[in-house]
Amino acid sequence: MSTRQFGARIERNIDPKLLRGEGVFVDDIPLPQPLHAAFVRSPFARARIRSINIAAAERHPGVAAVYTCDNIGDLDVEMPLLIPHSSMKHPHTQRPLARGDVYYVGQCVAMVVAVNRYVAEDAAALIEVDYDPLDVEIDIEKAVEGGAPLVHADAPNNIAAHFVQVSGNPDEAFAKAEHVVKIRVQVERSTAAPMECRAVAARWDEVSQELTVWDGTQAPISLRGGLASILKLDEDKVRVIAPDVGGGFGQKIMMFHPDELLVPMAAMELGRPVKYIEDRRENFIGASQERTQIHYIELAAKKSGEVIGLKDSFLHDTGAFIPYGIAVAQVASTSIAGPYRIPNIWVEFKAVYTPTVQVTPYRGCGRPQACFAIERAMDQLAEKLGIDRFEIRRRNLIGEKEFPYPREGLLFADGLKVTLDSGQYHKALEMILAELGAANFAAAQQQVRAEGKYLGLGLAFYVEGTGLGPYEGGHVRIHPITGKVYVNTGLSCQGQGHDTVFAQIVADQLGVKPQDVIVVEGDTKAFDWGVATFASRAAVVSGNAIHKTATIVREKTIEAAANMLEADAADIDLHDGAAWVKGSNRFVPLAAVATASNPLRYAFNKAAQAATQFAPASRHDGPPLEEGKAPGLEASDYYSPPCATWAYGVHGALVEVDPELCTVKVNKYVCIHDCGNMINPMIVEGQVHGGVAQGLGGALYERLEFEPSGNLANANFVDFLMPYATEIPDIKVMHLETPSPLNPLGVKGVGEAGCIAVGAVVASAVEDALKPLGAGRFHQVPLTPSMIQAALDRAGR
């Protein structure tokens, strides 16, 4: 018997290619004589365009074409509103190229296509745009006040959406409360900053009338649908390929960024391949961002610390457009009660237009903000009641026996009721308590204080609704010649190791090595049913679809092999790449089974001889392929989750704050996390590590600095402080595995988990460290040295 691959720490199939520099990212695709696009972007946050003069650019040597809104034909429209919702009264999406008005610094106004990027940029610089700048308000709290300049004239007070959800009876709970705490918390604007910026290349084949688009997207199938409908092409004439993609983190789920439409259009019109490789500055100013939310959260509690009600009202910055609907804010609002019972909830948000680039999901998608709000509020309540921070959580966590735990009245981002499905929250709490040495920490803290050292302990819980629908599919085929297994699904991969985890799932069913399972995704010509990679859903949705499919292929294989081996199907076992009669040394390789399952006319190799019409084993008493049967060992199946599966975890940190330099050093960082059954713990840990590092960036360093004019002051890696290895501590990850009862594999998603709690952990720890100095509370991230200094100044230190 082969050992089980599910759950094993298997090295990744894709690594050798990436390590040798043989990965193929969009800009690596060899195209014949490609042309290169560059954009003219608005330098104003809000302005009216008086005129655009492209004459000099058109004359510039090496330029093939210059586009503005006036010569892009059918593309001169507002791009799709991807996720409509009734709470949006004035939804706006942007145009590929601005017409009349610009709404943020970085918005595309014109596109130049030229022989190379150098020339395209030269020509772009020759385009003269005459603007009338308009007044702007960047601050979301001021933007919703009457009299603030409007981003869109038809959206009063800049409100893009307003939504209230209620669970239980919050008013009654607050009336009964013995204690109420209310705090204001703020999380700042940030960006995914994948190391590979966005990129798109396109080729139009005049002969076959087919458009091929290479796009570093998380959603190739959805992108194809959109391209076909906007470019008015038959869906089957559009092929979208997401090749190797250098990180996505949600930014690449958003479609369309203008180039994703304009580059294919130009390729079609010019009859030459065209590519656009976003540069880093463009990624900062032109690609989707996320995070700014300001929450006013209130907890109603009994003396015992039991929280009986929660009210939260928050503002969510959606940028100048709202193409992805209210998804981010909705996820935040439905995650607001975290892992706690809290039976009565009132949560309201206003999505606010600001003259900045659009906001769409970035890893975490509203969860870090919600987690920051509830966890900071829990700390505050603990302090008010004089209860330990661990203890207050212990008294409120949902117990193991209380699952499934529904929150009536709250609809999640999939439109379905929030129901936390499973977990061992108390056990997680005990684990982190032990791992942080919390029992002895106060003494240690006390001891070093005499030496002028300020140590702090922080913790925060999170929950994460993962694995959203609607569905994904799987296609599995055992190849007749090599016996290798080919697997397809409708996702694309940005580094999460799909090719290995899906191979592990299939390997268990078919008794092959994971290295012999070849996963192909991200190509609509290979498989084109499905949705996309987002919401920590790949393992859950595609994983289960592939599992179901592999089970079918297993049955087919066993049946065919039983025939060939003249044995009972129940006596057949699949392992080591072959079908065996149990307890014997009689076997037939999977390649032979696959070949024999496909009636042949031509004997192109030895195995094929056995499948030809005159071979003894062929069927001679009817059509070679029995009525109702399909050739080969192959199947497709689909998985559609009944609702989200809820992963969770608790993070803790020990930090040292230097009150002179106002710096924070993380001495120890621990994650206890539970994503159900793990397919590959090594990959799970990698996901968590990466998430925590991104979380630490958001907790301490990363903040997009918009000037009052709307200009982004730090649109580069010099000024936007993304952590290097020197800023990230060792991260200890400990697993709990509570199988999700919702799907056959018992898995939950993990992609976003790592980043959610970090801000709350760091703020909790810094607050703890500086308590003896009377520095007060830290309710905003990133928590910068200047904030610490200001707090110490206020405390008179």
Added chain:
Amino acid sequence: MTSRRLKRRFAETAEDPTLQVSLTVNGELIERTASVRMLLSDFLRHELGLTGTHVGCEHGICGCCTVLIDGKAARSCLTLVAQADGTEVTTIEALAAEDGKLHPIQQAFKESHALQCGYCTPGMIMNIFGRFNEPEPLDLSDQGIRTMLSGNLCRCTGYVNIVAAVRRAAQLLGRV
């Protein structure tokens, strides 16, 4: 779109001034005409097809574009190909053996799950490779390794496994 459209004609080349460059890349002498302002990263990637060298910022911060120039780790995005004239350049493509067998640093990355999307990886590895080639002893403390990596950004891994990979590579190369 109509297929009756006349085939369009464009300029095939830019009118940039050019110069002759001659440099050794991965052991092979290369002589080409290149635009005077062409970056070494673009030259390697698009003129020579060595697309393993990646570009993550083009302003010298991320380290994705790291190659060795005369044995020292350098940013190919901050180097004009004109400046590389007469030098010896080594890129990620030169590390594995002819038959594809991974170099011990690459092997260590694989064993340690030190890469996810793989975009930062070639630059990261070339930086480590450059450092390993220096005669000075390696500081393999956590801090020492992190300092060694401090010119390369990675957005996926949180660096934990890259630190482990450096240690493992040192082991495989007998540097501990």
